[in-house]
Amino acid sequence: MTASIAAIDLGSNSFHLLVARPMNKGIQVIDQDKEMVRLASGLQADRSIDSETKERALVCLSRFGQHIRHISPDAIRIVGTNTLRAARKSNKFIKQAQLLLGHEIEIISGIEEARLIYLGVAHSIASNNGRRMVVDIGGGSTEIIVGERFEPLRMESLYMGCVSMTQRYFSDGNVSEKRVAKARLTAMLELEPHINLFRELGWTDSIGASGTARAVEYVARANGWGNGEINAAALANIIQSYIQAGSLVQTKLEGLKAERAPVFLGGAIILAAIFEAFEIQTMMVSSGALREGLLYDLIGRSQKKSTRQQTVVDLGKRYKLDGEQARRVENTAVALWKQVAPDTPLLNIDCEKMLGWAARLHELGLSIAHSQHHKHAGYILRHADLFGFSWQEQQVLAAIVQSHRRSFPEDIFNRLPERWRSKAVKLSLFLRLAVILHRSRSQATVSTPICQLTEKSIKLIFADKWLQQHPLTRVDLEEEARRLSKRDIELSFE
Structure with missing residues (x-):
């Protein structure tokens, strides 16, 4: 991958765009943009986003769209991330x-966000052998x-941020001790269940x-409270300056940008609570975070170092799946797909994966x-933390797996x-048929039939006399045809 790559992080406070070119030892940034949209501040009680915030966000994204068009x-x-995870009524906004x-x-998910943040940080700081x-x-x-080199060892995503904390305790703009x-105290209570688990790792x-x-680092340096790192005393001074001012916007902090001032105290x-909980003395600041992690993850996918693939392998080991049977079913399902993909919208590398x-x-x-x-599997895949997978990808994977046998539920x-939607239905058909063809779990090679697919029908043409030699498979296919007919899908075979 040598052409430009891009990442956009639609955060709860700011939207970020990063365009870069992969290099031998990292990435070369060629374009970047940022806007403090404050999406979280526009999240209403019914989990919808208010019109003013939507408009602000869409204007920003229109500009971002021009940056990535090429x-x-x-x-x-x-x-x-968090706000769009929480905004259950955001479908229309997301489509726009x-x-x-x-x-x-x-x-x-929050855990996937944590993984990508760590990846971005790990690639942005000097490498060492210690844990961080x-x-x-x-x-x-x-x-x-907490991780070591490029490997996260423990990750948590906590439901508190600079915007949400500010809204909860300082919504009227007034500050008091x-x-x-x-x-x-709220922050400490959120941290409490995780303190010992992280400390055990060290x-x-x-x-x-x-x-x-x-x-925080910039303000601390501008006010003479730090020199390139964050310390507990600097945090105490920052918080005290807000208490003395009694206001979110009238504090006299050098180096604090006006656009960040309303949410800075919450962060x-x-x-400060994290420093106290984990007894941190000083903290350095990384130039890399989520968007850099997205780019390095993208580079990894292009180089066959897929986090998603490793997640699937790890799940197979954790649940002690029959790897040989899984490979047989996979080979047949993909072979069926490859026959029809060039003539349908299924010709997409994501579909094959x-x-x-x-x-x-x-x-x-x-x-x-x-x-x-099949339902248990669907539940696991829908709700587990699957590293590398987006929420949408998890739902697609869960739907295909859950519908691989028995009824074929439309919902x-x-x-x-x-x-x-349409692609997942067809991919599920290939998986269902592959499972039927390998129901005996025999190691003998199954001759893949010729497959013909239309919008509402699928036809399998087997080698001469193959079905006569496999009468149980014929019965299974007849039963499958009856099930699919309830969804107005015609399965025929010869």
């Missing part, structure tokens, strides 16, 4: 945003990771990432119970992102 779609990743950007927006703690305080969530104490260096940490309180992963994991639910195991697919 870049290949396969070289772009756009992710939404995708039109302006010309690209799909992935909603990622990485802290990223966003607008609506805080990610804490009592309010600050309550906010700090770390040498503490690193802050993204806007809050950078702003500083969270960071998704089908392969679904085949590898289709027996995941057997670890819980044989009865309804599972109707809940998927629009661009995946």
Whole structure:
């Protein structure tokens, strides 16, 4: 990959764009943009985003769209984080945003966000052999990771951020010592269940990432409280200056940008609580974070170092899946797909990967119970932390796996992102047929039939007399034809 690659981070406080060119030892930034949209401040009680915030966001994304128009779609990743995870009524906004950007927006989990943040930080600081703690305080969530070199060892995403903390305790703009104490106690309570778990791992260096940490370091340096690092005394001075001012916007802090002032205190309180909880003395600040992590993850995908592939392998090991059976089913399902893909919208590398992963994991639910195991598998895939997968990708994978046997429920697919609905139905058909052809679990090679696919029909043409020699498979196919007919899909075979 030598052409430009791009990452857009739709954060709860700010939207960030980063365009870079992969180099031998990293990336070369060629364009970047940022706007403090404060998406979290526009999240209403009913989980919708208010019109003023939407307008502000869409104007920003229209500008971002112009920056990435010349870049290949396969070289772009756009992710939404905490606020878009929480905004259950944001479908219309996301569709508008995708039109302006010309690209799909992935909603990622808090743990996936943490993984990508750590990846970005690990590539942005000098390498050492010690463990490090990485802290990223966003607008609506805080990610804490302990890792070694490029490998995260423990990750947490906590439901508190600079915007949400400010809204909860300082929504009227007034600041008092009592309010600050309550906010700090809230942060400590959020941290409490995780303190010992992180301490057991231990770390040498503490690193802050993204806007809050950078702003704290800059303000500390501008006021003579630090020299390139963050310390507990500087945080105490920052918080005290707000208490003395009694206001979010009238504090006399040198180096504090006007646009960050309204949410800066919430972030500083969270960071001070983290210093106290983990007994941190000093914290360095990284230039890399989520968007850099997205770019390095994108480079890894192009170089076959797929985090998603490793996640599938790890799931197979954790749940002790029959790898040989999974590979047999995968090979047949993909072989069926390849026959029809050139003539359909299925000619897409993501379709082949998704089908392969679904085949590898289709027996995941057997670890819980044989009865309804397809539903158990769907639940696991829908709700587990799957590193490398966006929320939408998890739903697609879960739908294909859950529908690989028994009934073929329409509602599972109707809940998927629009661009995946029809594709997921067809991919599920290939998986269902491959499972039937390998039901005996025999190691003998199954001759893949010729496959013909239309919008509402699928036809299999077997080698001469093959069905006569495999009467049980014929019976299974007849039963499958009856099931599919209930969805107005015609299965025929000869």
